[in-house]
Amino acid sequence: MDDFLAARLQMAFSLGFHIIFACIGMVMPFFMSVAHFYWLKTKNVVYRDVTKAWSRGVAIFFATGAVSGTVLSFELGLLWPKFMEHAGPIFGMPFSLEGTAFFIEAIALGFYLYGWDKINAWFHWATGVVVGISGLLSGILVVAANSWMNSPSGFDYINGEYLNIDPIKAMFNDAWFSQALHMCIAAFVSTGFAVAGVHALMILRGRNVQFHHKAFKIAAIFGTVAACLQPLSGDISAKDIAKRQPEKLAAMEAHFHTERNAPLIIGGIPDTANSRVDYAIKIPGLLSFMATGDFNGEVKGLDQVPKEDRPPVAITHYAFQIMVGLGMAMVLISVLYFIALWKKKSWMESKWLMKLFVIAIPMGFIALEAGWTVTEVGRQPWIIRGIMRTADAVTPMPGIAYSFYLFTAVYISLSIIVSLLLYRQITMVGKLYDSTAKDSEL
Amino acid sequence: MIYVVIVFLWTSILLYILLGGADFGAGIIELLTSKTNKPKTRKTMYKAIGPIWEANHMWLIIAIVILFVGFPKIYTTISVYLHIPLVCMLLGIIARGTAFVFRNYDAVKDDMQKIYTPIFVYSSLITPFFLGIIAASSVSGQIDPQASDFLSAYVFSWLNWFSVAVGIFTVSICGFLATIFIIGQTDNDGDRQHFVGKAKRTIFIVMFCGALVFIAAHVEQIPIVDWIFGDTPGLIAIIAASISLIFMWYALNKDQPISLRLLAGFQVTMILFAATYTHFPDIVLLKGGANLSLLTHQGQAKTIASLGYALLIGSIFILPALGYLIYIFQQKR
Ligand code: HDD
Ligand code: HEM
Numbered sequence A: 001m002d003d004f005l006a007a008r009l010q011m012a013f014s015l016g017f018h019i020i021f022a023c024i025g026m027v028m029p030f031f032m033s034v035a036h037f038y039w040l041k042t043k044n045v046v047y048r049d050v051t052k053a054w055s056r057g058v059a060i061f062f063a064t065g066a067v068s069g070t071v072l073s074f075e076l077g078l079l080w081p082k083f084m085e086h087a088g089p090i091f092g093m094p095f096s097l098e099g100t101a102f103f104i105e106a107i108a109l110g111f112y113l114y115g116w117d118k119i120n121a122w123f124h125w126a127t128g129v130v131v132g133i134s135g136l137l138s139g140i141l142v143v144a145a146n147s148w149m150n151s152p153s154g155f156d157y158i159n160g161e162y163l164n165i166d167p168i169k170a171m172f173n174d175a176w177f178s179q180a181l182h183m184c185i186a187a188f189v190s191t192g193f194a195v196a197g198v199h200a201l202m203i204l205r206g207r208n209v210q211f212h213h214k215a216f217k218i219a220a221i222f223g224t225v226a227a228c229l230q231p232l233s234g235d236i237s238a239k240d241i242a243k244r245q246p247e248k249l250a251a252m253e254a255h256f257h258t259e260r261n262a263p264l265i266i267g268g269i270p271d272t273a274n275s276r277v278d279y280a281i282k283i284p285g286l287l288s289f290m291a292t293g294d295f296n297g298e299v300k301g302l303d304q305v306p307k308e309d310r311p312p313v314a315i316t317h318y319a320f321q322i323m324v325g326l327g328m329a330m331v332l333i334s335v336l337y338f339i340a341l342w343k344k345k346s347w348m349e350s351k352w353l354m355k356l357f358v359i360a361i362p363m364g365f366i367a368l369e370a371g372w373t374v375t376e377v378g379r380q381p382w383i384i385r386g387i388m389r390t391a392d393a394v395t396p397m398p399g400i401a402y403s404f405y406l407f408t409a410v411y412i413s414l415s416i417i418v419s420l421l422l423y424r425q426i427t428m429v430g431k432l433y434d435s436t437a438k439d440s441e442l
Numbered sequence B: 001m002i003y004v005v006i007v008f009l010w011t012s013i014l015l016y017i018l019l020g021g022a023d024f025g026a027g028i029i030e031l032l033t034s035k036t037n038k039p040k041t042r043k044t045m046y047k048a049i050g051p052i053w054e055a056n057h058m059w060l061i062i063a064i065v066i067l068f069v070g071f072p073k074i075y076t077t078i079s080v081y082l083h084i085p086l087v088c089m090l091l092g093i094i095a096r097g098t099a100f101v102f103r104n105y106d107a108v109k110d111d112m113q114k115i116y117t118p119i120f121v122y123s124s125l126i127t128p129f130f131l132g133i134i135a136a137s138s139v140s141g142q143i144d145p146q147a148s149d150f151l152s153a154y155v156f157s158w159l160n161w162f163s164v165a166v167g168i169f170t171v172s173i174c175g176f177l178a179t180i181f182i183i184g185q186t187d188n189d190g191d192r193q194h195f196v197g198k199a200k201r202t203i204f205i206v207m208f209c210g211a212l213v214f215i216a217a218h219v220e221q222i223p224i225v226d227w228i229f230g231d232t233p234g235l236i237a238i239i240a241a242s243i244s245l246i247f248m249w250y251a252l253n254k255d256q257p258i259s260l261r262l263l264a265g266f267q268v269t270m271i272l273f274a275a276t277y278t279h280f281p282d283i284v285l286l287k288g289g290a291n292l293s294l295l296t297h298q299g300q301a302k303t304i305a306s307l308g309y310a311l312l313i314g315s316i317f318i319l320p321a322l323g324y325l326i327y328i329f330q331q332k333r
């Protein structure tokens, strides 16, 4: 494998791995805090059990998230030294603030996990909330760094030099808001659906039903509300990139020719050589409307971009379809769930709704990975859009392929162990956590 | 502002060695403990370190962030030429962090423990070893930006007797810190005696490994003697550290865990001080003498200023909270 490809793949794998743990670390503390709140208010032990069970899971995810994040902060230099040499001082501001957020998160988590019955009950609860808020903040901050790569600002690029650096301006670049918003909601969607689905599965199996019902409801409400907000935020993102990165929008939509009243293309097989899409469903005017708010607006196509600056169309297009498709599927499930909550209480008892949630377990995370693929691959061939090419940023060290194999092996083994651990946590709920169950230890 | 940033960089490295080091040491000690004493060591250690282990490792991240934001040239030079030991260290960090949590949080305690535990103890050994190698290599003058072949650019930049000796020395320091730390965590006399005995033995090991560093430096013709003894503050630091060993011996016999910890912290601080002072502001020495200096290779003024403010503001939040965390869990052991 050639070193440049290996470096890109290693970066992608490491981030793709980290993001899962990061999202769970951002969102689970909120679920826990809600359950914990009900426990302190109602003194219903089931809520305490749910909180404790979840906090175990969080500890596992948090540790994995922390080590994979540590690896990333080195990998940026190990794989992309030329990039970091110039970008570090410019987009470093969010990273230095993020350090603080991580630190607070780690400290608060120490209080939270080890503080049961040791510190004041409400102070203990508050530390859980702090874990969540600082996690969310760190997420927003890293995304600000990433969005700077999409929309570089806060410096003047003159004759290959980076002058007049303004780190604050770089942090609040044009892409920052839409990306951070979309990311935060995505974290809630993916974690909410995954957690709700797992508890739904246990309800279907008839195990510790009271426990799982309470857990399910908390996760499902977070997940479904977020799922309904996601398309709105996605729309903001789409309008945003129509302005800031038209070539990315064109690649997402496999939109080869600049035109007015541009159709929205669903599915299909992009044929880059001949600049057309085969077997696609086309909805006239909709792309123009989504990008500009006007059915007759002009949408730039790939023909406006020099050949060597075009992002890979097929990957970006498929990834975008996957994200939106799954997003819509989750909106549908959410609507059914709301109907069940308010109008048709009987649906709650029926199996099919729970089954839908079980099917949806991986959907959010797949959409999340797909969305990042859209953003990152759609930025290619640039690492800093319009300023530095990815190929120019890669490390001169040969043999990166081996490092790629090594890290891939590590990440695969970690995923297996984490899944095993999680499986055990879930199947042991009856024994370890559910104090209302007959076989309880507590 | 640049000095604020440098102080933060130095302090985070120091705290990583002290807190993270004690943490790595816990695994190393477990490796060197006889089978019968293993459960005892492990339990005492877990109680002591559990709540703060995550925070201990944040210091490394802070140091890295300071480097890449404030001193990008230094960060990238290290990343390029010390790629291999960095990857080894990262693998150690991954293995250790995850194994620590897995073995304490697995819902079922079964044969999987037999997998987690060796991973944990061996990675506790590997990580500080490579950390030492990286630190030593950055000052050993073997990094050669002009090198044209793979071996001299990416391997001999770090593979030499001096770096290896410093790696071993770092491991011994971690073990030393952990034994000193654990003395204060024991809750009965028998255990305490056991760990005091261990601490005395580790002191000799550390001195032995320190001697190895000097020998290796001599072999590699690295003028470490000149660096440390040729310069008054460095010399004073080393003498102070040696004198404090005498107090330490006394404190070990008298069972004063708090002064023990302070003394151990003092010694390590002095060693780091002596090792860095002579070179300041250079922190990466290259072959041919084109050194990278914290002062000449700093980022632009605005970057350094905002980094400095971010660190200052951050520490207002972090330090009290961290102090309180440690306080609470020391109180209610
Ligand atoms: C649960 C995950 C999830 C779901 C259901 C959706 N997205 Fe998304 N999307 C992401 C998760 C995500 C993401 C992984 O979080 C990305 C990558 C970078 C970012 O800011 O968010 C993203 C990026 C992203 C971008 C590119 C932004 C950029 O490069 O700045 C657009 C245009 C959309 N999304 C649009 C949508 C639309 C119209 C959706 C309709 C349902 C949608 N997304 C659902
Ligand atoms: C966590 C979510 C993220 C995922 C899943 C992700 C995914 C990817 C993928 C798929 C690539 C390879 C693109 C290609 O070469 O075709 C990539 C590249 C890269 N990403 Fe991201 N990314 C994420 C977030 C970030 C963030 C937050 C940053 C930095 C602040 C970042 C920095 C980079 C860099 C430096 C590269 C290599 C250069 C490049 O290929 O452009 N990424 N990422």
Ligand code: HEM
Pocket (backbone or CB within 6 Å): A018, A019, A021, A022, A023, A024, A025, A026, A061, A062, A063, A064, A065, A066, A067, A068, A069, A070, A071, A072, A073, A076, A102, A103, A105, A106, A135, A136, A138, A139, A140, A142, A143, A146, A183, B054, B058, B061
């Ligand atoms: C979109 C991408 C990313 C998001 C949303 C994100 C978010 C997070 C969150 C919430 C955590 C806390 C750990 C947890 O709760 O599990 C975390 C950990 C971490 N992340 Fe990321 N991250 C992203 C990408 C990156 C990148 C590109 C880097 C490095 C340059 C990075 C470095 C770290 C580090 C060092 C930690 C460990 C902090 C600790 O010990 O608490 N992250 N990340």
